[in-house]
Amino acid sequence: xxxxxxxxxxxxxxxxxxxxxxxxxxxxxxxxxxxxxxxxxxxxxxxxxxxxxxxxxxxxxxxxxxxxxxxxxxxxxxx
Numbered sequence: 001x002x003x004x005x006x007x008x009x010x011x012x013x014x015x016x017x018x019x020x021x022x023x024x025x026x027x028x029x030x031x032x033x034x035x036x037x038x039x040x041x042x043x044x045x046x047x048x049x050x051x052x053x054x055x056x057x058x059x060x061x062x063x064x065x066x067x068x069x070x071x072x073x074x075x076x077x078x079x
Contacts, residue, residue, distance in 0.1 A: 002061070003058070005020075005041070006020045006060045006075060007022035007054070008052065008053070009052060010040070010051065010058045011051065012049060012067075014042075016045055017029065017042055018036070018042070019041070019057075020040065020057055022040075024037055041057065041069050042064065042067045043067065043069040044069070046070075050078060051078070053076070053078050054070050054074070055073065056072045057070065057071055057073060058070055
């Protein structure tokens, strides 16, 4: 089963590659407060996604040195 994540496009300046920010909430082990943690992934983009779009990415074989995800579908447009 391939890993799939949902995140927001924060950059589309590269050719056929976008940067996706995936956020999650984690409870602090000692203080029990919810903390927002985020991670950035580079993903191959065949769809015409824009900055601010919410997209679903899936893990694939390595496409380049840093790109090992692919944009599967647009979940929600920013418009």
